[in-house]
Each structure stands twice: as structure tokens, then as C-alpha cells.
Amino acid sequence: MTQTPAPAGVWFVTPAHTPSRFPAAHGCGADVALVDLEDSVPAAAKPQARQDAAAFFTAPAGGSGCVLGIRINSPTTRDGILDLAAIADYPVRPDLVLIPKVDSARDIEIAAGTLDASDYTPYLYALIETPRALEALPSIVRADRIAGVVFGTADYATATGCAQTWEALQHARSALVTSAAAAGILAIDSPFFDLDALETLRHESERAKALGFAGKCCVHPHQLPVVTSVFTPTEEQIADARAIVAAAAEAAGRIVRVDGQMIGPPMVAAARTLLARAAGRTPREVSA
Template sequence: MKKALAPAGVWFVTPAHTSTRFPAAHRCGADVALVDLEDSVPAAVKAEARQAAAAFFIAHPAAGCVLGVRISSPTTRDGILDLAAIADYPVRPDVVLIPKVEAARDMEVAAGALDAPGYTPHLYALIETPRALEKLPSIVRADRIAGLVFGTADYATALGCSKGWEAMLHARSALVTSAAAAGVCAIDSPYFDLDDLDGLRGEAERAKDLGFAGKCCVHPRQLPVVTDVFTPTDEEVADARAIVAAAEEADGRIIRVDGHMIGPPMVKAARALLARQDHCTPREVSA
């Protein structure tokens, strides 16, 4: 049985070896704040970062923010040490992001190391290799998976292509399709040009249109843009309420709302949007 999904929306990642950034990550306004033990941590300080990351979960985050960790691949020595350390943290993460996932077995290994009485964290698979894309149908059916996160940097490197939208469109489409088929959510990759906020907005809008439930950020200045894109507008909420109200009055019949023919799929989408809106907590986002 799958665990209830962790929040979608905006995810923020901060390196574990720079603990001075932890307070800012806690209050940045993200839906999920992750401390990173993988790529952003130099090999020479992995052990220190592993221990320092424990403090990330002791402090209280801002309301509505879920705390998590990105470990190293569970098929590596660092990943095994990460899992062992997290299992002994005094306060453990709600979300664990597992990189380089290429088989459902990778999720099972993490669950086996971390699950304990009263503790079953949300496990997300980071999809960032061609082999992972081939194995998506089986990965998304792992018993303990809560969702998928797309990693463009490693995926583009493996293909020898650019990280641009067109080059990554096939992989993104496959990822959201497999996630939807399994009933889990998909979170899009970070946008790595920190100074191009217009480019970030464009990519976030395309990702939302494609079916992603949120997007990762790697710098605080990106958060307001991604939050704005993935937060339903007042007009979208009003339209959804009108559709749901008309559908309830029509008692299952096809309806017309503002000149549009509305059937069961549109009603379902409207109800889903309102459910997301009801679970949103207003947040102040630091620029």
C-alpha cells in the first residue's frame, strides 16, 4: 500500500555541509526543503556532512514546509552510510529522495534500511539515467514509492545532449505518464541558469502544463517564480468551483459552463485543483 503523498509544489535543495544555510532553507517558503548529501557535497566532507545533516531536522521549519534529505545512491558505499546515519538521527526526515534509481529494488533497499515502527518516510525516486527511463513502469510500482523527481543534468550528460526543453521532452513525458499511471506525483528538475528568471518561468509553466505537480529550486531567488506558477490563480479556483457546482446540480449529466462542454474528466480535474487549493498554506517567500 502506498503512503499518502508528500506535498508537491516547490522543492528546495541545500547542501548538507553548509549548515549556516539551514535556517534560510527552513523559512524559504518551499513546500519541501531537502538537505543534500549527494552531488553538492564534496567527497572530502561527506562524513562530516552526514553528521551535520541531523541538525536540519531538529529545528522547526516554517508552517507547511516538509523536511527531507537527498541521499547518495543506495548502490554506493556513501549511500549505504547515508542510510545508516539517517536511521540513527534523533529526528528523521519525512521525505527521502533516492538518486540514480534504476530498479524498484533500489527503493526496497532504502525502505528496508529506514522503515521502523512508527516511521515510514515518503520515498521519492530521482530519475536521471536512460536505464531508469526504460525501467519506469516497474519503478513506479515499488510498494513504498511516493513519487518521482526528474534530473535533467545527469540525464542530458548520459545522452550527450543539451538540457533544453525539446531535448528533454521525451523523458519528461514518459516520467509524468508513468507517474500518473501508478497514481504518484512527479516533480520537475531544477533550472540551472540562476540569473534567467524568465527562462525559469517558461520552463515551469511548460512542466505544469505537461503534468508535473511541482519543480525543484536550487537558489532562493527561484522560489517566488516557481511558487507563482504552481499556485492556482484566483481565476482558476473560481472556474473550478463553477464547474463543480454545475456538475453537482446536473447530477452526472454533461454540462455547459461559460460556453465550454464539461464532462466527467473536466469535473475530476476541477475537484483535484480545489483539493490542492484547500491543502495550501499561505507562505511568505524570501527573494
């Protein structure tokens, strides 16, 4: 498997035990479409869901237009071990594997050790959703095979007893973005679970982007246009970034003025990051 840069942007999650929803997920227009074997699947349905999920990765008619992934159960549980073994034998394997309840780099190593092959190295994302994981972030984000981290607000709020509000979870979000940036990997924000509060979803998405998240998860199709509009750079933003990068190149390292603003190295780096993300590359590749 030849890997392209790790995906960011809008993620959509659909349960594995409802295969009738797979075509809608394939065509939803998200950057990443995930089939879920964990929380959205009842315990009794997991064995069948594990088998049904294989069909999610067979080539959709006309192509899916998005990265196809799977959320497994924790690799430290029986279900998670069975998930990994099943995925290794799928006729078409997922591009991306989301690993829940990650508490240490060991969880990434277990998944990589089971799945990696000479022709297959999927993107491995760690779902950070416990206080212990937050404390272990500096080592988790430096696991050899990690491509990014995803924040899980529901489990984190339950574990800490905090409210599931932006203010209560801002410290955890900031820590996650900081650790991910330090390691040069991507951070994706948690889903928003109030399906009818689309304006609140927009506000939370804007805050997440401003904080440094490279994307956000969705759990319902009507959330997708809102999150997509926030995380897709506008033509004006792209044009401004190109102007900054061009002016910096011409100035050969000197401070320059673009549209009345003084532009130094941090602003140039931010412009390059925006252009790189618009082109589907990671921050690590931008600095290389």
C-alpha cells in the same frame, strides 16, 4: 509517524556541508526543503555532512512551514548505505527521502527496508536521471513504498549526450509524467540551473506544469518566487474549479455548460485534481 498526503509544489535544495544555510532553507517558503548529501557535497566532506544534516531536522524556531527532506547518495553505493544508517539514528528523522540514480524498484525497497519502522515511514521519492531508469519506469513507479518521482535533467543529458534544452528533454519528461500518472503518484520537475535567466525559468516552469508536473525544484532562493507563482493555483482557478465540480454534482453525471463551455467527465476530473492539489492531496486520493 503519521503520514499526510505526499507533497508537491516548490522544492528547495541546500547542501548538507553548509549548516549556516539551514535557517534560510527552513524559512524559504518552499513546500519542501531538502538538505543534500549527494552531488552538492564534495566526497571528502560527505562524512561530516552526514552528521551535520541531522541538525536540519531538529525543530526550527517557530517551525519551518514546509516538509523537511534529505537527498541521500545512491543506496547501491557505500555512501548511500552510510546515509541510510545515519538517518535511521537521527534524533529527528526526515519527512521525505529523495533517492538518486534509481534504476529499478529495488532501490526504493533498499531505502524502505533500512528506514521503515513502526513509528516512521518517510515519503520516498525516486530521482529519475538515467536512460536505464526511463526504460524501467513502469516498474519503478509501482514500487510499494514510492510516493513520487523527480526528474534529473543534468545527469540524464550527460548520460544520453543530448542538449539540456526543453526540446531535447521533452520526450523524457513526457514519459516520466505519463508513468507517474498511470501509477497515481506525483512527478516533480528538475531544477533550472541558469540562475540569472528568471524569465526562461518561468517559461520552463509553465511548460512543466502544462505537461503534468506537480511541482519543480529550485537551487537558489531567488528562483522560489518565480516557480511558486506558476505552481500555486490562483483564486480565479480555484473558483472556476469549484464551479465546475458544483455544476457536475447538480447535473448528476450529465454533460453541463459552465461559463459557455461544455463540461464533461474529463474536465470535472481535472477540476477535482486542481482542488485536491490546492488542498495538498494526491491524485490517487482524489480518485479513491
